[in-house]
Amino acid sequence: MKNFICKFYLTIIMIFLYAPILVLVVLSFNSSKSRVVWGGFTLDWYHDIFRTSVVSSALQNTIVLALGSAFVATIIALLACIGIDAMRRREYAVVMAVTNIPMLNADIVTGIAMMLLLIRFMPLGFSSIMLAHITFNIPYVILSILPRFNQLDVSIYEAARDLGAGPVYSFFKVVLPELTPGIISGFFMAVTMSMDDFVITYFTKGPGVNTLSTMIYSQIRKGIQPTMYALSTIIFLITVLVLIVANILSAPPKKHGIRNTPVNHI
Amino acid sequence: MQENILSLNNITKSFDGELVLEDLSLEIKRNEFVTLLGPSGCGKTTTLRIIAGFVMPDQGSVLMEGEDITTLPTEKRCINTVFQKYALFPHMTVAENIAFGLKIKKKDDDYISKKIKYALELVNLTGFEKRKPRSLSGGQQQRIAIARAIVNEPQILLLDEPLGALDLKLRQDMQKELIRLKKELGITFIYVTHDQEEALTMSDKIVVMNQGYIQQIGTPEDIYNEPQNAFVADFIGSANLLAGTMIQDELVSINDVRFDCVDKGFGINKPVDVVIRPEDVEIREKGQGIFPAVVTSVLFKGVHYEIFAKGIGIDWMIHTTAYHEVGAEIDLYVKPFNIQIMNKPESEDEAVIQKE
Amino acid sequence: MKRKYIAAPYIIWMSAFIVLPLLFVAYYAFTDKAGGFTLENITAILDSLHIKATLLSLELSLACTALCLLVSFPLALVLRRLNMNNKGIIILIMVLPMWMNSILRILALQMILSKNGILNMILSWFGIAPLSIINTPGAIVFGMVYDFLPYMILPIYNAVMDIDDDLIDAAKDLGASYPSVVWHVILPLSKPGIISGITMVFIPCLTSFVIPDILGGGKIQLLGNVIEQEFITSMNWHLGSGLSFALMIFVVIGLAFSQKQEKKDRESLVW
Structure with missing residues (x-):
């Protein structure tokens, strides 16, 4: 009985979180352009994705921004973690306090602040969005790699050095593999954040440059193109698929307890 | 009460x-x-x-x-x-x-x-x-x-x-x-x-x-x-755990050497497990024990020495306060009431349990 | 070479793109269009129009945070009870909705809540009179809870799952019923998670402008909407920066409070 109530509650929350997504998926197959009327099943909107160049350029921008900013952010964050881990208490506290700013500050303030700075030195456009995305991604990656450093057994690095390996070789062969799960989950977190961002992009973008988010926002008043539903559905389903596969692959083999590392973060 | x-x-x-x-x-x-x-x-x-x-x-x-x-x-x-x-x-x-x-x-x-x-x-x-x-x-x-x-x-x-x-x-x-x-x-x-x-x-x-x-x-x-089976004997303290044959009441044979003991009622010519605690194995001068043995290793354990000696085909664990050199030829003796006889496990199931 | 210098690229990046922009905000906030020093942009938050938006923002954000907390803590208990200890899967379920564009999701919520929407359709099947939620502050709070719930669930879930089974067994052993175990043991021990959940929900709520835009029907002005309009429509960057700066002060006060709380907890744990 108690378990039934528990499961019921869990189900309600799941419905709450996923009902809007279901609505969007259904709309992507609706042949009527109206958001309220069901006009029958169609795949037209999926065809349209590849026909309209405006959509495909926004899509391209979104993907390049997400992967590019996540990649750069991961590299900077990894280097940062190696350094931060060696810092003394006070330096550590200062650096981490600043690192927390973009995460804790309101998106709108971060966006405005970036805009005020960037507009002085460059025309707002694709590059300014990229710089902004890298900036707000770095803290997420740092926070997913740094705990791995704390868990790291110093003696494995020392053992490698003791066996005659140089510091760089020891790092790549012994330390890096231990950090990999953190790096991967940090990278995915960054991609997610970049894809999902609207506010910061909105303030740092220039005219004519759009991501999917800003494009959808601009369409709110005149009505959303159903192509957007189709496109979002595809992105969502691909992600679900990738993540499920990744989770199955990274799940520790049952009972044998060979790997004790927690399941990948994403 | x-x-x-x-x-x-x-x-x-x-x-x-x-x-x-x-x-x-x-x-x-x-x-x-x-x-x-x-x-x-x-x-x-x-x-x-x-x-x-x-x-x-x-x-x-x-x-x-x-x-x-x-x-x-x-x-x-x-x-x-x-x-x-x-x-x-x-x-x-x-x-x-x-x-x-x-x-x-x-x-x-x-x-x-x-x-x-x-x-x-x-x-x-x-x-x-x-x-x-x-x-x-x-x-x-x-x-x-x-x-x-x-x-x-x-x-x-x-x-x-x-x-x-x-x-x-x-x-x-x-x-x-x-x-x-x-x-x-x-x-x-x-x-x-x-x-x-x-x-x-x-x-x-x-x-x-x-x-x-x-x-x-x-x-x-x-x-x-008086451990009731080999598992208990082995788990509690250290022990020499040996296979023997009960020849008759109060007489057990281990590797064809006969030992007096105090246990009865196991039957005649019945295979049994025998437990002898290491502190109960006494080292005696040549000719004064039950069988001869040669010291193979000596470890100092603080309170006592742990000596291993080979005799009648068995490695005996002995706890004693007296030091003996490796290679020394000695006799071993066990008092009858220090020999503990136990039934062999009856079923295979039980044997498995005891082995682990 | 010292290892800490490897962090140099990050330190430079951080100074250029985190610290410097904030100084720009401060500069605009304290100057007028002619470049002279002024406090007017900051005190503008006390204007009748702005104070109304600010108070409403605070009110709705508090409501949203409280609701998120009320939903998340029992959820964490439920997950613990059902032995859902595969953290990967739970995090996956919470993060996954983010991969559907957030503005589209809010629009979908609008369709669900609207007068002829799905919610009212379902209610009518049960013979319940249609609700008019859309374009009210209630709809905005609903949307905020929807959008920010995962940020509350995840830290609380982590904190609740990290509590040692032995502590709960010990409390039961000493005679505590399940409600008292929750109140005396689980709740106090998940406080750090609750505090971090509150900060992660309250701040984005306070400054959100897309959700009030869509679900408030453009009639309800929150602090975020005011700032956005100063920048995008009125092009008054000085006033916009001033309001942002005032907002930052709110955030800093809130954070300092929660940090102090956390520090107090940690210190008392050490002593």
């Missing part, structure tokens, strides 16, 4: 299809210090958790003073537990930890503060009221855990390897402390450990368990001197 305070009847429990306890029955008398002893995975902790009410048995019943408490939830039982890793609430002070159970039972403040004072005195930690558990050493935390349990005046105190995380010296001090506490409180202690020395030192009664079965129940002396 010695009556049963707790009885477990035909308890069976499995987790994920793996049998942990099978048809286990056990009686515990009022005011007894009972120890459940066995290697990890033998089911001793599960037994304790069934008594505490954290785990429900699949079959069987738990009776406390004749009343069935099998399905009674933990919080309603007059039983308290001292956990292996102390399980002190980190967000509460020592005093708040000790007061926890009493506050739940809505005792008045006066009573609670008196109880805290009494309990801290009992465990020698007066003045620690305001401290947080994490600022205490392992031994101190363990005492607080004990204090927290006993203020509730349980009829039975369960202790789950409470000394496991402490170092040797502290462990020995705490053993004495626990015996003293037990005497002062006059309640039943059920103690779980895998440390045979601890069990022998503290208990009134030891229950040796392996693979979900009870192997032997008895006083520490019984268990040590």
Whole structure:
């Protein structure tokens, strides 16, 4: 009985979180352009994705921004973690306090602040969005790699050095593999954040440059193109698929307890 | 009066299809210090958790003073537990930890503060009221855990390897402390450990368990001197565990050498297991023992030397205070009442259990 | 070479793109269009129009945070009870919705809540009179809870799952019923998670402008909408920066408070 109530509650929350997504998926197959009327099943909107160049350029921008900013952010964050881990208490506290700013500050303030700075030195456009995305991604990656450093057994690095390996070789062969799960989950977190961002992009973008988010926002008043539903559905389903596969692959083999590392973060 | 305070009847429990306890029955008398002893995975902790009410048995019943408490939830039982890793609430002070159970039972403040004072005195930690558990050493935390349990005046105190995380010296001090506490409180202690020395030192009664079965129940002396099977003999202390043949009453042959013993009733020419404790193997001068042997290794162990000597095709483990050189030719002797004869396991099933 | 210098690229990046922009905000906030020093942009938050938006923002954010907390803590208990200890899967379920564009999701919510929307359709099947939620502050709070719930669930879930089983067993052993175990043991021990959940929900709520835009029907002005309009429509960067700066002060006060709380907890744990 108690378990039934528990499961019921869990189900309600799941419905709450996923009902809007279901609505969007259904709309992507609706042949009527109206958001309220069901006009029958169609795949037209999926065809349209590849026909309209405006959509495909926004899509391209979104993907390049997400992967590019996540990649750069991961590299900077990894280097940062190696350094931060060696810092003394006070330096550590200062650096981490600043690192927390973009995460804790309101998106709108971060966006405005970036805009005020960037507009002085460059025309707002694709590059300014990229710089902004890298900036707000770095803290997420740092926070997913740094705990791995704390868990790291110093003696494995020392053992490698003791066996005659140089510091760089020891790092790549012994330390890096231990950090990999953190790096991967940090990278995915960054991609997610970049894809999902609207506010910061909105303030740092220039005219004519759009991501999917800003494009959808601009369409709110005149009505959303159903192509957007189709496109979002595809992105969502691909992600679900990738993540499920990744989770199955990274799940520790049952009972044998060979790997004790927690399941990948994403 | 010695009556049963707790009885477990035909308890069976499995987790994920793996049998942990099978048809286990056990009686515990009022005011007894009972120890459940066995290697990890033998089911001793599960037994304790069934008594505490954290785990429900699949079959069987738990009776406390004749009343069935099998399905009674933990919080309603007059039983308290001292956990292996102390399980002190980190967000509460020592005093708040000790007061926890009493506050739940809505005792008045006066009573609670008196109880805290009494309990801290009992465990020698007066003045620690305001401290947080994490600022205490392992031994101190363990005492607080004990204090927290006993203020509730349980009829039975369960202790789950409470000394496991402490170092040797502290462990020995705490053993004495626990015996003293037990005497002062006059309640039943059920103690779980895998440390045979601890069990022998503290208990009134030891229950040796392996693979979900009870192997032997008895006083520490019984268990040590008269193990009922090879598993118990091997697990308790060190032992020379030998295969022999009972030729007739009071005469056993090991590798064709005959030894006088005191056991009877095993039958004639029956294969048996023989246990001889290393301190019972005596080194004698040539010609004065039962058979000759050659010293193969000597280790200094502090209190005694551990000597291995080869004789009649067996490596004998010997504990003695006298030093002997490696290669020395000696004679070995065993007094008849120091030879312990045990039946061979009867079924294959039992044999498997004993082997592990 | 010292190892800490490897962090140099990050330190430079951080100074250029985190610290410097904030100094720019401060500069605009304290100057007028002619470049002279002024406090007017900051005190503008007390204007009747702005104070109304600010108070409403605070009110809705508090409501949203409280609701998120009320939903998340029991959820964490449920997950613990059902033994859902595969953290990867739970995090996956919470993060996954983010991969559907957030503005589209809010629009979908609008369709669900609207007068002829799905919610009212379902209600009518049960013979319940249609609700008019859309374009009210209630709809905005609903949308905020929807959007920010995962940020509350995840830290609380982590904190609740990290509590040692032994502590809960110990509380039961000492006579505590399940509600008292929750109140005396689980709740205090998950406080760090609750505090971090509150900060992660409250701040984005306070400054959100897309959700009020869509679900408030453009009639309800929150602090975020005011700031956005100063920048995008009125092009008054000085006033916009001033309001942002005032907002930052709110955030800093809130954070300092929660940090102090956390520090107090940690110190008392050490002593």
